[in-house]
Amino acid sequence: MDVVLLQLLTGLSGASSLFLVAAGLTVIFGVTRVVNFSHGSLCMLGAYIGWTILTHLPRDPAWFVAGVLLTAAATGLIGMALEMTLLRRVYRAPELFQLLATFGVVLMVQDITQWIWGAEDLPLPRGRWLRGGVEILGGRFPIYDLALIGVGPLVLGLLWLLFTRTRWGTLVRAATFDREMVSALGVDQRMLFTSVFALGAALAGLGGALGLPQASANLNIDLTVITDAFVVVVVGGLGSLVGAFLASILIGVLQAFGVLLLPQATLVLAFLVMAVVLVLRPNGLLGKAQATARSASIACLVRPAPTALKLFAMAALLVAITAPFWTEPFLLSVLTEALISILFAASLHVMMGPGGMPSFGHAAWFGIGAYTVGLLVGAPLPLALPLALLVAGLIAAAFGLFVVRLSGVYLAMLTLAFAQIVWAIAFQGVSFTGGDNGLLGIRRPGWALDAGNFYWLTLGVCLGGTLLLRRILYAPLGYAIRAARDSAVRAEAIGLPTNRLRLAAFTLAGAAAGLSGGLFSYAKGSVFPTYISIGHSVDALLMVLLGGVDSISGPIVGALAYTGLYDMLLRATSLWRLVLGATIVVLVVAFPEGIAGASQRLWHRVRPT
């Protein structure tokens, strides 16, 4: 009994921290419609700034509260600067580009934080009051955690007052509903957006600083926090504060008991909850239906490539085929990986572009393919590779059955959840996946041991696969898939089974990604859980978005540019995240339609057709 109560209290105090961060995220989303990936980074900054401030203050409760509030204010100012310099420029860009831009900020903040505070974890020296506890039913419960339980409801109450009892709050709620009308009534939206962003950032910073006594300031906070906050916000319903509050309690408590009952499955638990909630209530607990993101801009069907581009492609192909004759081994292995990236990116393009379904967890299918090959030790390559494709395709079809009816951000979040589950199985299923150590010793057959031969195999499979995808996209099936994306209602009206079409695109994408993952296992000779990490899913997104989602040349250009850029950066500077992040941000602001899209526009401007 007492264990249950203590665990419940632990869960509730965890819920408070979750809520603070999620509240900021949801408030920002409600008004600006931007899903702010860098929200976790603001929380991390809050932890570090809080550490600096609190270590300079006397160690007693009153100073602690003052220091934490000061930290929140400082983080709010940083958020304000971020909004004014970056976010303001991407409000009109497509949803995923906004995500991408804020992910660029995540990368930059990581390097900046490490540069200022160093790579070591920074624990907060705990004053005596912080170590105090209270007796509850024979158990001792930390007094700080007990205080934290009250913070969540307190902040919820203050926010409620702010949003219902002040003019600012009324304007914010009105803008959440119809920002154009608000501006036509004489309200300066820019001020409103900036202040909302500052408030959200301050809440994130508050969450970061309040977490200090329990966990030291460290460089992993950003991604951990953002995934948790995404889950909470999505479960609660995007834009709903009360929903976020309920969801944070649900997830906080579940996690607390999960640790007790199923320590093996803690990572999976939160995501399972999210998956169940979204399948039952596609808009979250208290969310409202989202307007479709793709209403205004219907992508034009891409025109056939100009002759010059075809010539260029032929030349590139020639260079690619002859590569083993003139390159050094290292470059050849980079090229092999680049080819695999092309197929990986192209498969995501099928989902996102023509399919209209953004994915945050595309690495799941890649990883399933990779682990299929890894687990089938002894199976010959000509059998194992098609199996990688088949297994990934089948699982994608099964998962797709549940999710293809979801839209936009929710779909992206659910794919993220699925990828996290696959990752957790790979990471925690030590007995058969080897856990963190991965599966080693994947052997290529004799003829493919030679790097050149394997390169040609990869070239054949990846380019063949990509061209096949392209072929399908321009066949009747592809047109039907696009029709389902552009207007589900109209597509239904002319008798197209939209959900089945989306499922087809989803399955196709999963299968192709699985194939690329299988190849990657052979290329590396090993499989690790990192293949399924969020970072790897974001790599794929970056490739597609850098290249542009509107044509298959996009992922090709994007994959090559990204692999090249990444490789160069890794070798050139230790601050590669900073440079990569800044590059992403600049590219998104400068070319909202991607590199391929932008060069296409330039091309048609130079030579009007």
Next chain:
Amino acid sequence: MLRVHGLNSYYGRAHILQDLSFDVAAGEVLVLLGRNGAGKSTTMKSLIGLVRPATGTIRLADRDIAGQEPFRIARAGLGYVPEERRIFADLTVAENLEVGRQKPRPGLLPWTEARLFALFPNLGPMRDRLGCRMSGGEQQMLSIARTLMGNPGMILLDEPSEGLSPLIVEQMAHTIVALKQEGVTVLLAEQNLHFAARVADRAVVIEKGRIAWSGSIAALQQDETARAQYLSV
């Protein structure tokens, strides 16, 4: 009050408004007549800045407002009541009014909740009702009241009588006349000549984005050819 000269607006590549020029004198009610799709709403949106005009000048009380952001134009004294009313559904009547509130304007008696409830007696008793729980006519009243809270010197009314019952249309006509007496300049968009004739002083008829006819309301009522050609009555 308002001088529009050589206004051209596009939606993407579609050239919607073609060289519109007209003036609205201070204190007058001018009606913009035209069939569905003629370009009335686009004209209104171009004036308030929700559609960015490609070329042309718009002067509001001797200030150039063409190409400015909507909130600046609104603060310069132009009120806009959209055709779709666009009430904030999850805000109450009082909160909707609060969103519209702006500073008082010199030379104009500032609008308050009390004065607006006197002008729209239906709204008073439903002060705390949510926008989504109101009838079409009530929403139309609220939309006008909300815009008046900004104390505009001139107001754009986009088809305020559309889809309302005859009784409410009657009220609406009284409201517009009352506004005129308050000294508010009105630019009204309408398809319905009968309604327009009850409230407006002058008319500008547009057809496919061009001005096809202009003159006094009385003259338009007499000109049967123009009526048959440009209006679907």
